[in-house]
Amino acid sequence: MSLKNLFGNIGPGPLVAAAFIGPGTVTVCTLAGANFGFSLIWAVVLSVLATVVLQEISGRIGIITGTDLSTLIRNQKDKPFFRIAGMVLVLIAIVLGNAAYEAGNISGANLGLSFYWNAPALDLGSSELQLGNFLLGTLAFVLLWLGSxxxxxxxxxxxxxxxSFAFLTTAALTKPDWSRLLAGFVPSWNEAEIPTLVALIGTTVVPYNLFLYASLVNKQWKDDSDLVHMRRDISISVILGGLVSMAILIVGAANTSAEITSAIDVSKGLESVFGSFAGYLMGFGLLAAGMTSAMTAPLAAAFVVCGILGWDTDVKSKGMRFSMGAIVCLGLVFSSLGIKPVQLITLAQLANGILLPVISAWIIWIAAQQSLLGSYRNKPLATALASAIWLVTLVLGIKSVGAVFGWF
Known part of the structure; x- marks a missing residue:
């Protein structure tokens, strides 16, 4: 197969990679490398496998049924309890969650920008305006509002x-010990690594990406013969995202900083390895990671809102623009004024902790139904694999809910 044919059929898969490689992933992978070296690389591999399986199911449902997951939930009229409960849970988890985390995406992008330009804070009397956050959030808003x-x-x-180029190049320049790196692909863990292990998987297997991909494949492909393109699209994209996550972990393992609280600390710790060039690469990588997530999070939330409420899902429709604008504006206000939406984040964490295993179980069930997918339904072996992955999402969900109530 030629490169032209390979990349000519790439669809919305890179948007899934863009969504899960945000400032949160950069932080988690950096800390994993800094605290535990290469020992948790296998967890990144597991998260990539889980994401590919679940996103493939999501994409297959989107193409074969010709609709998105939100609309499928809304159309479950023969199951009124599931329909209402599902609609409410999805709206709370996706909308509030993405609004809360949008502030982190914008702030993360601004942290990357600070490697090149330290934007000033403007005094507004009782509060301060973080100019960098405001400019980057406004840019995301304008691109989403105007763009097809x-x-x-x-x-x-x-x-x-x-x-990807920035993070992979930075990782290569650290010249890692390949024998230790390869040993990291062998599963092993201790009690101290478990929270980081859960976090690594949790930043990759993201509930709103399942809705995002099912919505976007309909705009790229319409026929069941396109399933092969969809599978190639999501596999290449998620694997690339996994390689970037590994690269960030490798960079974290190479740093010499005594304490790490941000990517800036990592870049300072790498200066002894290859000078100030590290800062510029890390800065651009973090800036790009923040901006991609700052654009995909509102886009995914808007698809969910419009699908649940039965509105037009064209990017330029009033419903999509209103929904995307609301998410970005909330993130813009929180990040620009330095407001920490703790209660909103706590509620979002609780809702997402419930949503991930519920939605994962539901799409696995949908994928096994001949009445919906016909010959493209999951066979028993595929259902068994997906069910094993569902157990992982259940652990993540319990962990998220437990964190809210202080159980862990």
Missing amino acids: YKMLERILVALVILM
Whole structure:
């Protein structure tokens, strides 16, 4: 197969990679490397496998049924309890969650920008305006408001490619010990690594990406013969995202900082390895990671809102623009004024902790139904694999809920 054919059929998969490689992933992978070296690389591999399996199911449902997951939930009229409960849970988890974390995406992008330009804080009397956050959040808002789907896709794919280059190059320049690196692919853990292990998987297997991909494949492919393109698209994209996560972990393992609280600390710790060049690469990678997530999070939330409420899901429709704008504006306010939406984040964490295993179980059940997917339904072996992955999502969900109530 030629490279032209390989990349000519790449669809919305890179947007999934763009969504899960945000500031949170950068932070978690950096800390995993700094605290435990290469020993948790296998967890990144597991998270990639789980994500590919679940996203493939999501994409297959989108193509074969010709609709998105939100609309499928809304159309479950023969199951009124599941329909209402599902609609409410999805709206709370996705909308509030993405609004809360949008502030982190914008702030993470600004942290990357600070490697090149330290934006000032403007005194507004009783509060301060973080100019960098405000400018980057406004840029995300404008691109989402004005852009067609294809334009947004091109921008995000370009950012993903550049971000990947930045992190992979930084990792290569650290010249890791390959024998220790390869040993990290062998599963092993101790009690101290478990919270980081859960966090590594949790930043990759993201509930809203399941909704995002099912919605976007309909804009790229319409026929069951396109399933092969969809599978190639999501596999290449998620594997690339996994390689970037590994690269960030490798960079974290190479740092010499006594304490790490941000990517800036990592870059300072790498200066002894290859000078100030580390800062510029890490800065761009973090800037791109923040911006890609700052654009995909509102986009995913808007698809969910419009699907649940039965509104038009065209990117330029009033419903999509209103929903995307609301998510970005909330993130913009929180990040620009330094407001920490603790209660909102806590509620979002609780809702997402419940949503991930519930939605995962539901799409696995859908994928096994001949009445919906016909010959493209999951066979018993595929269902068994997906069910094993569901157990992982259940652990993640319990961990998220437990964190809210202080159980762990």
